[in-house]
Amino acid sequence: MQPLDIFKIQNLLVNAFTMAIEPFEIQEVAVNIERPKEKTHGDFSCPVAMLLAKKLKKQPLLIAHEIVKNLKLDPGFITNVEVAAPGFINLKLHPQAFYQTLQRTLEENEAYGKNDQGKGEKILLEFVSANPTGPLNIVSARAAALGESIANLLLVSGTDVSREYYVNDAGVQARLFGQSLIAACNRINGKDTPAPEGGYQGAYMDDLAKDYVKVSPAPDPGEWGMNQVLQWQKESLLRYDVHFDNWYSEKKLLHDTGLVKETVEQLKKMNLTYEKDGALWIKVSEFGAPKDEVLVKSDGYPAYFAADIAYHIQKFKRGFHKIVDIWGPDHHGHIIRMKAALQAAGYPHEQFSVIIAQQVNLLEEGEKVKMSKREGKFVTMNELLDQVGKDAARFFFVMRSANTHLDFDIEVAKKQTEENPVFYIQYAHARICSLLKKCADNNLQPSTKAVDFESLQDAESFLLLKEIMEYPQWVLESGKALEPHRLVIYLQSLAANFHLFYAKQRILDAPADVARARLALALGVKTVIRNALGLLGVSAPDQM
């Protein structure tokens, strides 16, 4: 028989409770098993009596006692069942079950934490998608960290995830970018040519110009420049350990193929458009958007929105069940329009969701750093990586929920690296590695077999056993919610409990069987930390 894991345990409990409430003959109440906040309340808790109270019009405490009477649980599995006010039923898990989950952790190793809840589902995750008109900035860095971590969480749940970067290489800005590049070329030749109105300037444009004048024969400046910038972006992302499965060119895949025109025609046929002031409008206001939007401008060119609708329709047509986009804060007004358009065109708009990676306030010595792309004055992702490093950057961006306006104090992050929470977790990992090395020197082999887990009896060990056991559930929940920061919360707690364990329980100088058991426990913690940090794109160093 395979050792227990958290999902099996929960299933057993849900089944037992479902059977125990059958006599009440209430159908609509679903049993759920929670983890109590307070350790003294046990390992699992079931609030179902309180849910039944409403339907039965009886006191939850009384119902809880009746449920407990009906409850059939193996004493070799659950050792203690307690009713607590106002109506919780608290359960204590048998130590053997804990030991089994640790054994499973060690056996599964790299695979520990995976689940199969996402099997059969195809999700398209689009993120970063910055215009190829300049280096990636801080908000892109946040979106990149979020996107990659979410993708990883979905991947380990068996979901078929595709990470996509939409390259905005068409339209007005492409022309503008080309003109800006020519202006920069003139500037380095000594002519005083300012960038065009609304164009791009800054040191990176001059760098680009220096390279451009060397290319012969001179290619199309807009196309060449954007391609160049895209290469920069790809390099930055690689440095950041963020990978994309697909780079989707707006120009090549939507405009050159005629898909944008086709989509517009389709919307016209569906009677979703009308002409006004020489432009073609789409009636999204009938589907919840605050106002109608221009689809084709009066100059005959399709508006950005037309391409975006075509793109999202393609996402569905390409066979994805769910579509998740991560956008910057300046695009949040766009969500309702996009949903309306998809609904209007008859696509399942409820399967389309957008995560807003909220703004990042970059602080330098407590002062807000003003960022302005137009003036070429902004801190790039590369500069951030130079200053704080990949681990800190990835961790920092992912440790807070996406929709909080994040304060990133770059001075603190680089000056006081010891205070960075990422080190606290990495340190726990390094400590364990050091232990393992020491025990190898002492001829003590960590083993997954023939370990006398029974010698783990102290409170600190059980805290760790419990947290190791719960890890797969955190992975599942973080993934389902598309919220990697939950995993960070978990990791901080796991690391804290390991440091506590380490301070209180000796390992190497304990009797051999105890030492082996504690070592196995430490190995379990190491496994989980390494796996979890991996999902977040943060390294787990062997020594620090």
Add this chain to the structure above:
RNA sequence: GCGCCUGUAGCUCAGGUGGAUAGAGCAACUGCCUUCUAAGCAGUGGGUCUCCAGUUCGAAUCUGGACAGGCGCACCA
């Protein structure tokens, strides 16, 4: 004016789709290294969960309103 995000300890933020005494890090103060990494551990202080009402056994969480900060509301993308 309309819409979106945010408001929890001095600071930065958690709070698992309504649950038990609201938590963590940092900062402050006090202890702990001849002992497996002190980038650590233990302890102390710190709260009207912005405010007002409502929903119910029960609200930081849901609803309505007010206030404050941020961001959107182009034939830009």
